[in-house]
Each structure stands twice: as C-alpha cells, then as structure tokens.
Amino acid sequence: ALLEDYFEIYLPYSRGLSPNTIKSYKQSFLLLIRFMLDVKKTKAEAIRFSVLTYDTLLEFLGWLETDRQCKISTRNQRLSALSAFSEYAQNRDFDAASVFRSSIIKIPIKKGAKKVRSVFSREEVRILLDLPDETYEAGLRDKVLLSFMFATGARAQETCDFKVCDLRINDRTASVTLVGKGSKTRQAGISLSLAKVVQNYIRHRHIDRYPERHVFSSQTHEQITVSCIEEIYKKYVAIAKEKHPDMFLGVHYSPHSMRHSTACHLLESGVDIMTIKNILGHASVQTTQIYAEMSQDLVDKKLKEWNDTWFG
Numbered sequence: 001a002l003l004e005d006y007f008e009i010y011l012p013y014s015r016g017l018s019p020n021t022i023k024s025y026k027q028s029f030l031l032l033i034r035f036m037l038d039v040k041k042t043k044a045e046a047i048r049f050s051v052l053t054y055d056t057l058l059e060f061l062g063w064l065e066t067d068r069q070c071k072i073s074t075r076n077q078r079l080s081a082l083s084a085f086s087e088y089a090q091n092r093d094f095d096a097a098s099v100f101r102s103s104i105i106k107i108p109i110k111k112g113a114k115k116v117r118s119v120f121s122r123e124e125v126r127i128l129l130d131l132p133d134e135t136y137e138a139g140l141r142d143k144v145l146l147s148f149m150f151a152t153g154a155r156a157q158e159t160c161d162f163k164v165c166d167l168r169i170n171d172r173t174a175s176v177t178l179v180g181k182g183s184k185t186r187q188a189g190i191s192l193s194l195a196k197v198v199q200n201y202i203r204h205r206h207i208d209r210y211p212e213r214h215v216f217s218s219q220t221h222e223q224i225t226v227s228c229i230e231e232i233y234k235k236y237v238a239i240a241k242e243k244h245p246d247m248f249l250g251v252h253y254s255p256h257s258m259r260h261s262t263a264c265h266l267l268e269s270g271v272d273i274m275t276i277k278n279i280l281g282h283a284s285v286q287t288t289q290i291y292a293e294m295s296q297d298l299v300d301k302k303l304k305e306w307n308d309t310w311f312g
Contacts, residue, residue, distance in 0.1 A: 072112030109206035118250025120261040153262035156226045156255040165211035169195045180281040206245040
C-alpha cells in the first residue's frame with residue numbers, strides 16, 4: 001500500500017517528478033521483486049519490510065552486478081531509489097519500516113571507475129553539422145535538430161518535447177522554452193540566425209499555425225523519440241569517423257555528448273559556471289562543476305597563459 005501511494009501520489013504530485021524519473025524508480029522495485037522471487041523464492045505479495053534486511057539488500061545489489069551485469073553507477077542508482085522510498089515509508093509507518101530504513105542507510109555508495117564523457121571538439125561539431133543532406137526531408141530535420149541541440153544545450157527529451165509555441169522571435173531577440181527534468185521550465189536565449197533556421201523549418205513543415213505541434217517528428221510519429229535521436233547521432237558519428245579517422249576518438253558518443261560539448265565550449269569561451277548552470281537547467285551547481293573538470297582545452301589554455309606570463 002505504501003509503495004502504491006509512493007508511485008501514484010507522492011512522486012508525481014508531492015515531488016513533481018517527471019514520468020521518466022518515476023519509471024526509473026519503478027524499475028528498481030521491479031528488479032527487487034524479481035530478485036526476491038528468483039533468489040529468495042519469495043512471491044511479491046509475501047514481501048514485507050521485515051524480510052528486507054541488511055544482508056538481503058546487500059545480496060540484491062550484488063545480484064544486480066553479477067547476474068544482471070549492471071554497472072556500479074546503475075547499482076548506486078537502484079540503491080538511491082530504495083533509500084528514497086525507505087525514508088518516505090518510515091515517515092508514514094515507523095514501526096514497520098524502521099528495520100528497512102536502518103538496513104538501507106548502512107549500505108554505502110560503491111565507488112567505481114570514473115565515467116569518461118566523450119565531448120565533441122569545435123571542429124568535430126562543425127563536421128557533424130555539415131553532414132546532413134538538406135535536400136532530403138530527414139536530412140533537413142537532422143541538420144536543424146543537431147544545430148538546435150548544440151545551440152541550446154538541450155537534453156534529448158527536451159528536444160523531443162519542443163513545440164512550435166516554445167519558439168519566441170522578434171526583430172532583435174529570440175528565445176526558446178525548454179521543459180526539463182521534473183517538468184521544470186527554463187528560457188534559453190538563442191541567436192536570431194538559429195531562431196530563423198528553426199522558424200523556417202517550422203514553416204517548411206506547415207505547422208506554424210499549430211502551436212501545440214512538436215517541431216521535430218519521426219517518419220512514424222508526430223513527436224520524435226529519444227531512441228530516434230540516439231540513432232541520428234549514431235548515424236552521423238559513424239559517417240564522421242569514417243571520413244575523419246583521426247578525429248572522433250571518444251569511447252562513446254550520444255545525444256548527451258552534444259550537451260556536454262555545449263557546456264565545455266561555453267566554459268572555454270569565458271562564460272561563468274553559474275550562467276552555464278542556468279543555461280543547462282541544472283538544479284545544483286555541483287552538477288555543472290563536472291564540466292570544469294572535463295574541459296581539457298581550457299586547462300591547456302590557462303596553463304599556456306600562465307607559462308607565457310612568467311616564462312614567455
């Protein structure tokens with residue numbers, strides 16, 4: 001009953017979390033139920049707080065890594081989901097949930113290898129934006145989509161949700177409205193030239209009189225999906241690697257690589273970290289801080305400036 005209230009009422013209405021975040025939380029509990037059935041031979045309806053002991057939860061997290069082949073980061077995400085629910089449950093039924101809560105807080109976040117984020121250099125971004133063939137409908141869409149994501153730093157889901165009414169343009173300024181995680185809305189100023197590119201694409205699709213239409217669509221859906229955007233990046237990065245074997249040497253590129261690239265290039269251009277935080281829609285500046293560590297070009301530039309000052 002507590003779990004049902006947690007997902008149906010607390011997370012969407014009290015916390016205001018997005019459907020994608022709630023889906024991720026649910027997956028953690030589906031996996032726990034699967035573990036209890038397959039390993040502990042306990043059916044879902046027989047699971048009580050009392051059986052979710054420290055040893056059982058630790059065994060579950062180990063099962064995720066060994067049997068499910070989950071990465072340490074995924075294991076930690078599952079633990080965080082369980083921890084969040086344990087706090088909620090204890091506040092509503094202390095006696096029943098206290099054992100579960102005390103077991104959860106004893107389990108530490110596991111340290112793993114530092115995640116390597118692939119970032120496009122300025123030249124790589126130029127190459128990617130030049131690849132789509134605008135004479136084809138899909139190529140034109142891809143060109144505008146890639147340009148839009150680089151200019152705004154938008155997440156893949158934010159790009160999927162971008163509607164005609166979310167573009168505002170006048171003679172001197174232009175901006176877009178993006179709906180981020182937790183349905184948080186932010187405004188992002190963009191150049192007039194990009195705004196006109198997007199505006200012309202909207203007119204090309206004959207949807208300029210339909211404010212609720214999504215700007216980017218797929219061949220089968222009115223609204224493009226994240227998986228479709230992932231395929232677009234996969235396609236053009238593969239072409240780019242073939243044409244430029246000495247470039248695009250990152251381990252893995254995804255739509256989020258473009259967002260990382262936007263942040264790093266802003267930082268390298270001298271934009272302060274708080275401004276970048278607001279542009280990207282981060283809730284905390286700690287999240288934005290990772291880009292200060294990632295930007296090797298900026299490190300090299302500052303080191304060269306220091307060397308030139310003292311030893312030039």
